Amino acid sequence: MxxxxxxxxxxxxxxxxxxxxxxxxxxxxxxxxxxxxxxxxxxxxxxxxxxxxxxxxxxxxxxxxxxxxxxxxxxxxxxxxxxxxxxxxxxxxxxxxxxxxxxxxxxxxxxxxxxxxxxxxxxxxxxxxxxxxxxxxxxxxxxxxxxxxxxxxxQRAGAPDLYPEELREEIDGVNEGVFHDVNNGVYRAGFATKQARYEEAFTALFARLDALDERLENQRYLVGDHITEADIRLFTTLARFDAVYQSHFKCNRQKLAEFGALWAYARDLYQTPGFGDTVDFDHIKRHYYMVQTTINPTQIVPLGPEPSAWLTTHHREELGGSPFGPEGSAPTPLEHPLRPLGPIDM
Known part of the structure; x- marks a missing residue:
């Protein structure tokens, strides 16, 4: 597998x-x-x-x-x-x-x-x-x-520009660090086979998360005043952090929910149409804990954390900006879940 x-x-x-x-x-x-x-x-x-x-x-x-x-x-x-x-x-x-x-x-x-x-x-x-x-x-x-x-x-009317030309250099710079230390960093920690390599990845991961937390204290999004590619790339790792990476990949200095700005930022995105409505914690946990048997040989899937925490108030709108930009709008609500019907083998 x-x-x-x-x-x-x-x-x-x-x-x-x-x-x-x-x-x-x-x-x-x-x-x-x-x-x-x-x-x-x-x-x-x-x-x-x-x-x-x-x-x-x-x-x-x-x-x-x-x-x-x-x-x-x-x-x-x-x-x-x-x-x-x-x-x-x-x-x-x-x-x-x-x-x-x-x-x-x-x-x-x-x-x-x-x-x-x-x-x-x-x-x-x-x-x-x-x-x-x-x-x-x-x-x-x-x-x-x-x-x-x-x-x-x-594209639909009101679709945001996720990669505006004037911000591409900054977006690319943010993405490079996030990819190496966060997106791929959690894997570098989780699949390291020697203690020193794990500790290097662990240290780089939390140094980057600390820097992102500081960056987001006074701005709503990573680059500019609306959602860009940078936010999407970071969000998909943050959405899995407490459910999987914190325990399964031994990224356990602290939970995402124990950060200040970074946790509020993640909740802000989760509550934005297009983000939280595409997250499936059941699929996420079943895959990591049941497929990656070198890390979790028992294949036991943990019951937590409680997903309702993602819906708590974040106050990020007070920093200004808007998710889709001044001329953009939200996508229409999903009429049904993304997941197809059918059983999941246990």
Whole structure:
């Protein structure tokens, strides 16, 4: 089984450090393709496959919802519990994705490259060309940027600009530190195989969280006065912190709920349409605690923490700014949960 939540293959090197391999397929879907490796942004052509457990895939779910692309790009959701072929569609009727007809996401990877399609693992998020059944891209950082920038002709009225040109340098700088020390940092702590490597990751993680906590004391969002890519990338790790990383990955100096500004910031985002309504704590906990048996061999899933804490008052609006910018608006409420109907194997 995979040892990570949704991203690419990972391993610990001889020093005991966790290493993550990058995405295998880095084609892009763009408004005006001009060459090899570029696909047209055509509504109805693609299916976005995710796991609700996976923080890397969760980013794309949030952006798709914020941009109002539900009718343009369909969504396939995998079982949080993998088998020896990785992500499977066992929550859907007949254990097959109703659009692709696949039982496993692996099939889209092999349709794209029968020889080496799964060389770097089978990861989510993955965008699949429906007609051919071939994987287009699993480049998780680029997917969200392109959903925000390249699909503008198909976005809802009031969709925010998550990657404004004048803020890109600052957003990229924030994202780089957050990726290394927080998004990937929790994995570097959790999957380290030597004490020194764990302590290095642990120290860097909490140093970064302390810096973010200080940064957010006097500003509502990480960059600028409305939500950007930076907030989305940080949020998906924060949403899993107390439920998983604090205990399961031994990131236990303190809980997210014991921070000041950072915890209020996380609650502010959670209560913003597109964020909390895409979080599934059941999928999250079942995946981490039941799949990662090298860390949790008993596969016991903890009952806490109480999710209602995410709905408590945060007062972040007092800092000014607005979630979607001065000309933006919230996406319409979800009519039903994201999760497909069906049992989860225990």
């Amino acid at each position: 995979s040892t990570t939540a949704g991203n690419t293959k990972a391993y610990a090197d001889s020093s005991g450090s966790f290493k993550r391999r990058g995405p295998r397929f880095t084609d892009r879907i763009v408004a005006n393709p001009t060459g090899e490796g570029e696909w047209p942004a055509e509504p109805g052509r693609y299916r976005l496959v995710v796991s609700l457990a996976c923080p890397w895939a969760h980013r794309s779910v949030i952006v798709r919802r914020l941009m109002g692309l539900e009718d343009a790009i369909s969504l396939g959701i995998t079982d949080p519990l993998q088998d020896d072929r990785s992500w499977r569609f066992s929550l859907d009727e007949d254990a097959k994705d109703p659009v692709l007809g696949y039982t496993h996401l692996e099939q889209a990877y092999l349709a794209r490259d029968p020889e080496d399609g799964t060389e770097n693992g089978v990861s989510v998020p993955a965008i699949v060309d429906v007609a051919s059944g071939q994987l287009v891209t699993n480049d998780y950082p680029q997917i969200t940027i392109d959903l925000g920038q390249q699909w503008r002709a198909h």
